[in-house]
Amino acid sequence: MQERLKELQTEALEKVSQSANLKELNDIRVSYLGKKGPITEVLKGMGKLSAEERPMMGALANEVRDAITSGIEEKQKHLEEAAVHEKLAAETIDVTLPGRPVKTGNHHPLTRIIEEIEDLFIGMGYTVAEGPEVEKDYYNFEALNLPKDHPARDMQDSFYITEETLLRTQTSPVQARTMEKHDGKGPVKIICPGKVFRRDNDDATHSHQFMQIEGLVVGENIRMTDLKGTLEVFAKKLFGEDREIRMRPSFFPFTEPSVEVDVSCFKCGGKGCNICKKTGWIEILGSGMVHPNVLEMSGFDSKKYSGFAFGMGVERIAMLKYGVEDIRHFYTNDVRFLNNFQVHE
Amino acid sequence: MYVSYKWLQEYVDLSGVSPEELAEKITKSGIEVEGVETLNEGISGVVVGYVQEREQHPNADKLNKCLVDIGAEEPVQIICGAANVDKGQKVAVATVGAVLPGNFKIKKAKLRGEESHGMICSLQELGFESKLVAKEFAEGIYNFPQDTEVGLDALEQLHRDDQVLELGLTPNRADCLSMLGVAYEVAAILGREVKLPVSGVETSSEKAADYIQVTVDAKEDNPLYVAKVIKNVKIGPSPLWMQARLTAAGIRPHNNVVDITNYILLEYGQPLHAFDYDRLGSKEILVRRAKDGEEIVTLDDAKRKLTADHLVITNGENPIALAGVMGGANSEVQADTTNVLLESAYFIGGPVRKASKDHGLRSEASARYEKGVDPNRVRAAAERAAQLLAEYADGEVLEGSVEADSLSVEPAVVSVTLEKINRVLGTDLDMKYVEDLFSRLQFETATDNGTIIVTVPTRRGDITIEEDLIEEVGRLFGYDNLASTLPIGSATPGHLTPYQNKRRMVRHYLEGAGLYQAVTYSLTNELKATQYALEKREPVRLAMPMSEDRSVLRLSIIPQLLEILKYNTARQNDSLAVYETGAVFLANGSEELPEEREHLAGAVTGLWQSHLWQGEKKPVDFFVVKGILEGLFEKLGVTSAVEFRQSEKEGMHPGRTAEIYLSGTSVGFIGQTHPTVEKEYDLKETYVFELSLKAILEADVPPLQYVAIPRFPSITRDIALVVDKEKAAGELESIIKEAGGTLLKEVHVFDLYEGERMDEGKKSIAFSLKYFDPERTLTDEEVVKAHDKVLDAVKEKAGAVLRG
């Protein structure tokens, strides 16, 4: 009897190990461990055993049952794993195929430059001021020290609507309007981006409409060295930490002294290349100390207050920074052009 | 202004300063040198030759065979094609081995069987600009004066061994429109002396006053008029050095008299005019405003109609010159002129600018008058010209000048404190240093207790206020030498306004949703300006547009976006989404500025989604674009105030357009463009929207408040309603929401069926309704009660039948 049980165990485990799937395994379970199975059959003959032998044989029978059960369980686990494995293997995909595109647009490069500059100056305590594109002659010219017969008006041929209104030729009228609103009290710290218009035929370097961004600071004791320091911060932020600036005397009616500002060439680092026309320097903006007439006209006491202003063409900055060769690209909006500016820097 | 380096040396010692170094120094201290040109660059081996013999080429009609002495042992044979070459001329010969501009090398050659050992040159071949070559040599080779020595370097004889600095002058530095002005500037930069030209001439015993009488009626326009009379001039070419200086400055040589007036214009910055005295037709000069309708034929043979805005020089009766702009043909100096009336005058800029602008005539003279000349040089220039006319035209200068003088010139006296100079510049200069700077500029100074008082010479009319003095100090001190600081003082908070902030969000949102930001022109043509306007108004029109396509300001952005889609579609990008934020312009009457409203517009065409290798393609439709806007309204917190109403609009699909309302006011529209528009622009199905950005960004939105997550379960009821096909889902939704009361928290459409299983003219819309109370669990009765109200309402107000 004892031997028969051992035999059954060996036989069952042998079958378990040879079973190929869960169904076979289940059949083995039923045939060996079921009520009509051989173990039960063997145990039926227990009545013939002595009282000492019975518990011993009972324990052995349980041992055999347990061994077969755990054999089956182990095998079952194994088979299940294999089944999963097989299923997953069948589900294999080619991970190198392209993903579902998430199509996003992006900022126009001019907005990109403007926001970069705005954010830099906001960080330095400036606010962003905006004004109308159609301006009064007064704000566009007269309040900026350009009376009606001023020779410099030649320099900026304009689109007039009536004798007194025109498309602004610069964003400076926003400065005049902002100063006026301040009612003679400083400090004023603004940055003014916007569209401006000049009577130019559109070609690779001219556009009848373009963007400007100007800055203005008015306060007590604003110095020219402050202008220089501010523009240095600006140049480094926009064109790289290694940049230097150079101020050259110039002339603008609304500033005195006036300077043009060059940044050391970011392409060649100052050694001279095509971008900087072999000079090592690239002109990027005009600036100066606010002309006392402009301060006075906007209600500031020029004895007490001083200020600086600077302004630049956004297209020019973008063309330099990104290497764009034709200003018309900014207004054609070719998606192949726009898509160049997806990358977030 | 073009400045000859060699000429400049006559006034300032430039030793040790190369033209390039000089250019750099001038640029750094205020006047941009835009270029330095070497006049004889790339030219060598050109000598003065003498044409000993000339005969026609035996085998070519148009060629000449010349025997030319070039200062070598033997004369050489040269074949020359110029029509004006002849025996006895002194010419410029590019000898064998010579190099001409463009790296053109001269070699021995055979032309139609005859040997040619070099080339006889025109000035153009020697690098002269055609427009600067004197008329007599414009069509052929150049002839040197007969006394020129054979064999010498021809370029040196032409004074081309020189460099020219091109100054880019800003309008305030009109003083540098003269060699003397540049000399003062350069002297100040280098800290050297200025040597002024010396004038002085023996005059005849006759008096100018016996020959001419000068009257100025228009004293305000012409405060000083100086006339001199020079008799018995011999018209001929001016000396080569003078021609060379004029050419270097960009002025074409004519004859000695005209060249001398131009030379003085360059040297002193004072325009002069020479009249043929005998052609004046009177012994009188009268300066007055022209009469309306009066006419003059100017030197360029153009007849010009004058008005009272123009100033003229007359002979007492008729105009003989347009003052400060151009002389008249009737009194022009010609080859037979013997007596010259020389005019040196101080004209005010206004009338000169007007005349120059009205007649499209910009001359060297008018450019200088417009910017202002130095009143103190009027007489000196006349004297110097008289001297040169005596010297180079054999003229006899009559004694004295005849003047009409109502001018009072006081040099400006401007003062500034040292403290202010240092405060504005951020420097720490001492008085001695500042005084030194002004003495380098040859400005007289005095100091008084920390104030420097500067007497500004009249040549520097640009200096009138203390800031101008500060600029002089700053630029000569050198901006490179300034420290870098940042403004000090009370801190100001830097920030965007809520509007600016939201506008940035709108951009980021739309870009995240797949739209590219576009920037387009505000100016457009009349049709496009108004085509999709939210509000019909007359567009704002330019007074003088450059073209019809840029003549009015836009009332809508959509047409420009369609233009972008068209452009890209034509370049194989027919699926594209763009948006723009920008102003549109609403006229407000001619006195007022137009109202500028910021709009947001978008346009989407072609495929909205495509996943190529999975074969998925979904074209854009109305609900794609509407969904984008709904998402935007959600971000702006205005969803509950927004309503889309079916509407019709010109240029839009009549069945697929909605007007968008915000709190009951129309703020824009959305829809498909009309198929005829799509055809016109060559577009696939295209959807657009345009909204008043201002309206949606400035809408009243309650401050953000957290709403607790519901702790009690909600109950959902779905209903399918059969209604007339025309019934709008939005209307049903409103009815449901109203009837559902406070317990009904969410309603949304989840199915639409319009198929054949429906009765004719009917459709079925299914809604999902969610009821809950944040404070407690709802009872069944409560929900049933609320839901029954909903069912009653849709039946009563919309004729809806619950679908079985």
Ligand SMILES: [Zn+2]
């Ligand atoms: Zn470079």
